[in-house]
Amino acid sequence: MKSRQLRRTLIAIVMAFALVLAWNALPASAQEKSKPKMKSLYERLGGTYAIATVVDDFIERLLVNDILNANPAIKEARNRVPKAGLKYRVTSMVCQATGGPEKYAGRSMKESHKHLNITEREWQALADDFKKTLDKFNVPEKEQQELFAIVNSTKKDIVVSSAMK
Ligand code: HEM
Structure with missing residues (x-):
């Protein structure tokens, strides 16, 4: 009885070992195919053209935002920097x-x-403007959160004053 159990255990170990060997022998491409593939955020948003459309709407809102334009340094840069260039740069960054x-x-x-x-x-x-744009294009909640995480990761390099003035 004991030796039968031992034999079963040994067979199970040998089979598990054989399975691992067989998996490792498969080409990497076959291993990849058998895993469920998670689409990138870029793909889920619809790629370059969809992202460019969202950025276009977002920057148009920012350009007429009274809170931002009340800051003379922002207003000066807005008048100096061509908006098409800014949209291009922000689009390539988000992509x-x-x-x-x-x-x-x-x-x-x-x-x-x-x-x-x-x-x-x-x-x-x-x-607030970013949220309005994402809602306008019905970007789903999960993708909105991922986009906000990306934008928020830049905050420490962009906000110089904690004043609420
Ligand atoms: C309240 C927040 C922000 C304001 C008022 C703002 C405004 C501006 C302005 C006026 C410029 C042109 C500056 C110049 O060339 O003199 C600029 C450049 C740029 N901004 Fe922002 N920005 C803000 C936040 C962000 C965020 C969150 C991102 C991206 C996550 C971003 C991405 C960029 C990029 C990619 C450029 C172009 C840089 C280059 O051409 O080298 N900005 N921004």
Whole structure:
């Protein structure tokens, strides 16, 4: 009785070992195919054109946001920097950050915002406009949260003053 149990255990171990060997012998591509593939945020948002459409709407809102335009440094930059270029840069940045093939070639967030003296209140104004844009395009809650996590990760480099003025 005992030796039968032992034999069964041994057979089970040998089979498990054989399965691991067989799995490792499969080409990597076959292993990948058998795993459920999670789509990137970039793909779930609909790729470059969908992201560019969202960025376009978002930046148009920011350009007429009274809270932001009350800051003379932001207003000056708005009048100086062509909005098509800004939209292009922000689009390529979002595409890259969400897993797309685009490569962001602009300055760092610290470098490009340090002269703007952006406050906590102005940051909040941007977040409110972002939410309005995402809702307008019916971006699902999960994807909105992931996008906000990306945007919020830049806050420490962009907001220089915690004042709510
Ligand atoms: C209240 C918050 C923000 C304000 C008022 C703001 C405003 C501006 C302005 C005026 C510029 C042009 C600056 C210049 O060239 O002199 C700029 C550049 C840029 N911003 Fe923002 N921004 C804000 C937050 C963000 C966030 C959250 C992101 C991305 C997650 C972002 C991405 C960019 C990019 C990619 C550029 C272009 C940098 C380059 O061309 O090198 N900004 N922003």
